[in-house]
Amino acid sequence: MIPLMLVVSFRTYKGRGLRLWIPLFLVWLLLLPLVLVLLPLAFLALAFLRVNPLRAVQTGWQLLTGLKGTHIEIQDGNALLLVRIF
16 A cells, blocks of 8 residues: 655754654645656656566556655754654
8 A cells, every 4th residue: 555644753952843744645646647647658768668667667556655664764963854654
């Protein structure tokens, strides 16, 4: 299943912070018309490069669904950034 929610949390060590909840299902709905328009062009480009288009779509879908459960934490001397995808 594709990821449906993205949480970005930013905190400074002085106690200030910001947390953003981004509903990815709305992003997917907004991108759907663009994908449908560009899909025939992508199939032509993949056929020109002699890459199996169905295999490329399958691989892209596996990469997209593999993002679920990703947890990224970046920390330096002044701030902390957390990104969670679920």
